[in-house]
Amino acid sequence: MDDKKVLKVGLDSAAPYPMHSDYAAGNFEGFEVDLLQAITTQLGLVVEYEVSLWSTILEKLFKGELDLICSAVTVTTSRQHILEFSNPYLYFRLCAVVGQDDSLGGLHHFKNKTIGVREATEAEKYVRAHFPGNNIVYAVTNKELYRKLQSGKIDLLVDDSPIAGGFLQKNNKLKIGMFLPKTDSSYAIAMRKGDVKLKKQFNETLSLLKENGTYQRIYKKWFSEIQF
Template identity: 90%
Template sequence: MANKKVLKVGLDSAAPFPMHSDYNAGNFEGFEVDLLQAVTNHLNLEVEYEVSLWSTILEKLFKGELDIICSAVTVTASREHILEFSNPYLYFRLCAVVDKDDSLSGLPHFKNKTIGVREATEAERYVREQFPGNNIVYAVTNKELYRKLQAGKIDMLIDDSPIAGGFLQNNKKLKIGMFLPKTDSAYAIAMKKGDVKLKTQFNETLSLLKENGTYQQIYKKWFSEIQF
């Protein structure tokens, strides 16, 4: 029997759960893990994961050190210039997470607030554009970011809503203060520019998984308790 083709898959070391957990923690799981397994099983591909810092992961793919990234990659116009994207597999928004006793009624509330973001993310780009005058605090991992908020070092943090939702499941001291207007976004699988054959295979398989109900089962398993 011929060996399966191996797909080198890039993962964010900061583990954006429930998309995926920490690869090195033994219990590797998440929405993207199940989805990618379903896709690659259908295509008879073998997956080899490689963990990278978020700040360098897209560059690794661009250089061809990875075949794909399936790790909460937001589709943006600038990324589409240098990478191929599958059809989106999850739609979401950015949100502001605050202490459960705080309230946010709108963007004017953000004035003079210290805002936390993870570096090299779309949340960071949004904050820099929308609130250039604010004090911005950077974190490398999600855990570090949420810890800063719990410790009162920042007034709020901006994050992708599914990831915030996953974090808040186990943390009743924080809440989503508001979803940010005009931040409708999507996650998709990123591939090397020109990798059109693989992209077509992925898109066809994603459509099939939606048609046969597999996608819905995986979605329900990971997001039945999460609002985003």
């Protein structure tokens, strides 16, 4: 029997907690960390993380520099053309985050507002498509994005609801103003196009973890306090 196969796993350096924390922080943890650990342990595989900026991470996978990404990757039709995706492991929506004293009654309230988003995300695509006339402010990391909102540099931000939930757990000055209509989305593990054997193994293991209760335990550990 040869040594365990090592998987090179791409990781978003911006640490979208509670999906995962900052890899450099020493206390690396999160929902995706536990889930990937459970899957790879079952398959006898070893994970080797490679930290990268979100704006370059999908390109690295496409070029074959990584084996997979388990870091809040939204499944989209365009991405499915160039990558393989496992079955989804989390369903969510996009949401708008505002200050505690602000309110949003609907999309018409976005008019003339300065909106913050992270670069190269589905949230950015959504904002550009729906609010082309608005002033859009870009951030490289989630931390920077939420800081801009707190300091008044932007009026609201658009983000994935689990990530927003993680930030709001630690910040009572901000809140979810509204969930955005028709933005039902899912995260899945992204792999290189044609890597169907690995995809099949991951899907089978994901099903097994849901059947034996492991998935539910991991989910409860990280999301029992978060509404999304």
